[in-house]
Structure formats: structure tokens, C-alpha cells
Amino acid sequence: xxxxxxxxxxxxxxxxxxxxxxxxxxxxxxxxxxxxxxxxxxxxxxxxxxxxxxxxxxxxxxxxxxxxxxxxxxxxxxxxxxxxxxxxxxxxxxxxxxxxxxxxxxxxxxxxxxxxxxxxxxxxxxxxxxxxxxxxxxxxxxxxxxxxxxxxxxxxxxxxxxxxxxxxxxxxxxxxxxxxxxxxxxxxxxxxxxxxxxxxxxxxxxxxxxxxxxxxxxxxxxxxxxxxxxxxxxxxxxxxxxxxxxxxxxxxxxxxxxxxxxxxxxxxxxxxxxxxxxxxxxxxxxxxxxxxxxxxxxxxxxxxxxxxxxxxxxxxxxxxxxxxxxx
Numbered sequence: 080x081x082x083x084x085x086x087x088x089x090x091x092x093x094x095x096x097x098x099x100x101x102x103x104x105x106x107x108x109x110x111x112x113x114x115x116x117x118x119x120x121x122x123x124x125x126x127x128x129x130x131x132x133x134x135x136x137x138x139x140x141x142x143x144x145x146x147x148x149x150x151x152x153x154x155x156x157x158x159x160x161x162x163x164x165x166x167x168x169x170x171x172x173x174x175x176x177x178x179x180x181x182x183x184x185x186x187x188x189x190x191x192x193x194x195x196x197x198x199x200x201x202x203x204x205x206x207x208x209x210x211x212x213x214x215x216x217x218x219x220x221x222x223x224x225x226x227x228x229x230x231x232x233x234x235x236x237x238x239x240x241x242x243x244x245x246x247x248x249x250x251x252x253x254x255x256x257x258x259x260x261x262x263x264x265x266x267x268x269x270x271x272x273x274x275x276x277x278x279x280x281x282x283x284x285x286x287x288x289x290x291x292x293x294x295x296x297x298x299x300x301x302x303x304x305x306x307x308x309x310x311x312x313x314x315x316x317x318x319x320x321x322x323x324x325x326x327x328x329x330x331x332x333x334x335x336x337x338x339x340x341x342x343x344x345x346x347x348x349x350x351x352x353x354x355x356x357x358x359x360x361x362x363x364x365x366x367x368x369x370x371x372x373x374x375x376x377x378x379x380x381x382x383x384x385x386x387x388x389x390x391x392x393x394x395x396x397x398x399x400x401x402x403x404x405x406x
Contacts, residue, residue: 080107080149080295080299081105081106082107083107083148083149084107084109084110084146084148085102085107085108085110085149085151085298086110086111086130086140086143086144086147086149086151086181086186087102087110087111087153088140088151088152088154088173089112089152089153089154089192090127091111091117092153092154092257093251093256093257093258094153094251094291094294095153096125096255097253097255097291098153098291099125099127100125100126101295102127102295103127109125109127110127110130110143110144111125111127111128111130112134112139112143112154113130113131113132114131130142134154134177135173135176137176137179137180137183140180141184144180144181145184147184147186149188149190149298150181150186150190151192151294152174152177152190152233154169155169155170155173155229156170156222157222157258158221159221159222159365160221160353160361160362160365161221163220166221166224166225167225170222171228171232173229174233175232178232178233178236181241182236182240182241187241188242188243188298189233189243189244190243190244190246191233191243191244191246192248192290192294193226193229193230193245193246193247194222194223194247195247195248195249195250195308195376196218196222196367196371197214197223197227197230198212198214198223199218199366199370199371200215200216200218205370205371205374205376205377206376207377208308208377208379209308209379209381210382219367219370221367233245238303242301242302242304244297244298244301244302244304244307245305246290246297246307246308246383247309247378248285248289248290248308248310249285249310249376249377250282250284250371250376251285251290252284252285252287252324252398253286253287253393253401253402254287254402255287256287260324260328263324263330267331267333270333273335273336273337274318275339275373276336276338276373276374277318277336278316278317278318278319278322279316279317279318280316280317280373280374280375281315281317281375281376282316282317282376282377283311283314283376283378284310284311284315285310285311286311286391286398288393289309289310289391289393292390292391292392293307293389296383296389297387299387300386300387300388301387302386305382305386307380307386307387307389308380308382308383309378309380309383309391310380310391311391311398312394312395314377323395323399327399327402328402342369342373343373345364346365346366346368349363350362350365350366
């Protein structure tokens with residue numbers, strides 16, 4: 080996408096900020112939804128026009144989307160734990176509202192930022208999954224389940240008037256990360272970090288610049304109703320990747336590890352305790368973390384490379400070199 084106007088939800092978030100910057104650099108006029116003045120400031124700093132409102136405010140979104148050539152839906156509640164109603168409100172109802180607003184505003188194309196987490200059900204493996212791999216009937220609650228439902232909404236809404244696509248990047252990382260890397264650093268420094276099966280499981284990854292590349296290509300060339308996995312290329316061991324990522328911050332992870340079978344049992348027990356004993360905060364370990372970080376999670380991005388011309392231009396080596404040190 081090298082011209083026209085785009086509307087971005089989640090514009091103050093990690094993916095949204097990088098998406099806005101790239102669009103602006105290409106000469107695209109960008110409007111982005113902002114829930115508060117702080118978010119509006121972040122949007123403006125990236126070169127976009129803030130549209131004050133939330134995912135449940137139709138009038139604001141419709142007004143902001145009018146005349147746009149594409150909508151990029153990057154807003155989501157991304158967390159391993161929390162009130163299930165909050166996940167549903169943001170990820171499911173919010174997506175319904177974005178799709179409906181785009182339709183009413185007459186936007187021709189919509190790209191939804193999905194996730195490989197839709198395959199996390201606590202039972203099935205996530206090995207070399209592609210767009211033909213059926214999603215589990217019962218993904219884990221909260222984030223996986225609501226993101227799966229959001230994808231269904233987007234794909235079912237796609238038609239000749241509003242062509243909708245889903246991209247599925249795996250394990251987004253990179254510069255200006257406000258989620259994964261800060262949480263990892265905090266966990267190590269607080270003594271809460273532990274490998275699962277020594278971190279030997281393979282993982283696919285997707286640098287944020289590669290996510291943006293895939294999102295823009297989907298907006299330009301994606302087929303309505305299409306799904307596109309995105310990755311950095313060949314997978315690598317989780318231990319190798321996270322050790323390298325933490326090293327960019329001068330942090331060395333501990334060597335202690337827990338077997339995956341024990342981690343699964345512990346996660347199930349702690350989640351039960353938090354849900355039934357009304358404990359506050361986040362459990363020390365959750366099933367989602369075990370499934371997405373403790374076993375192989377690899378994706379096949381062949382379709383994006385063949386249909387969209389996706390290349391994943393930022394390698395893991397180059398991406399690590401570009402991650403700024405936290406001061």
C-alpha cells in the first residue's frame with residue numbers, strides 16, 4: 080500500500096505504531112483510533128491523525144473510516160490471564176464492531192491481525208500448521224478462544240463489498256516492544272523465569288517489521304476470506320531465541336527448567352485455584368504459556384510467500400541487532 084488513506088485500530092500498540100510509521104513513510108494518510116489523550120499522543124508521534132473513540136463507539140469509527148482504502152485491525156486484549164468478559168468485549172465484540180463500521184463506511188478492504196494462539200487447546204500439537212490446518216473446537220479460554228472467534232467474524236463477513244483477510248504472525252518481537260521483552264526481563268530479574276523442557280522446543284517467530292510487511296501485502300494482494308501465516312523463516316529452539324533476545328538487554332536467563340508434563344499439571348492446578356478461590360493477579364504459570372512457549376509451535380508461511388510475495392525481509396540476526404537496550 081503506497082498511497083491513499085488507511086484506518087488503524089490499536090494504533091498506540093506495538094504492531095499499530097510500527098504499521099502507522101511504515102504507512103506514513105510510504106505517503107499514506109493514516110487515521111488511528113485512540114481511546115485517551117495518551118494514546119492520541121502516541122498516534123500523533125507516529126505521524127497519524129488520532130480519531131478519539133473506542134471499539135464500541137460506532138460513530139467515531141465510521142467517521143474515521145470514511146474515504147479509507149483499507150482498515151487494519153490491530154487492537155486486541157493480549158494477556159495470558161484476566162476477566163473473561165473483558166477478553167470477549169475487546170476481542171470479539173470489538174472485532175464485530177470494527178467489521179460493521181468498515182462495512183457502513185464503505186471501506187473496500189480489511190486486514191485483521193490474528194495469531195497462531197487460536198491453535199492452543201492444551202491437547203493438540205502446533206507443528207508446521209498452515210491455513211488448511213483445522214482450528215481446535217475448544218481453544219483455551221480467554222485470549223486463544225476470543226481471538227479464534229474474532230477470526231471467524233472477520234472471515235464470515237468477507238464479501239465483494241468488504242474483502243477481509245487475516246494474517247497470523249507467530250511470536251511478534253522487535254524494537255519498541257512494550258509487551259514480550261519487558262515481561263521477560265522482569266520475570267528473569269524477579270526470579271520467576273523458568274525454562275520448560277530446557278527450552279529445546281522449536282518455535283517460529285515474526286519480527287514486527289515482517290508483520291507490517293505481511294499486513295500491507297495482504298491489504299494490496301490478499302484474497303477476500305484468506306488467511307496468511309507470517310514468520311521470520313526457519314524455526315529455531317526457544318532457548319536460543321529467548322537467550323538472544325534477553326541478551327540485547329544485558330540479561331542472562333537462568334538454567335533452571337521444569338518438564339512439560341509437570342508444567343501442564345501445575346498450570347491446570349493454579350488456574351483452577353485462581354478461578355475457584357478468587358485469587359488476585361495472574362497465576363504463576365498458565366496453560367497458554369505452556370502451550371505457546373513450552374512445546375513446538377511452528378507455522379508454514381508458504382501461502383503468504385507465494386500469493387502475496389511476502390519475504391520476511393528482517394532476519395532474526397538483523398532484528399536482534401536492531402533491538403534497543405532498555406535503560
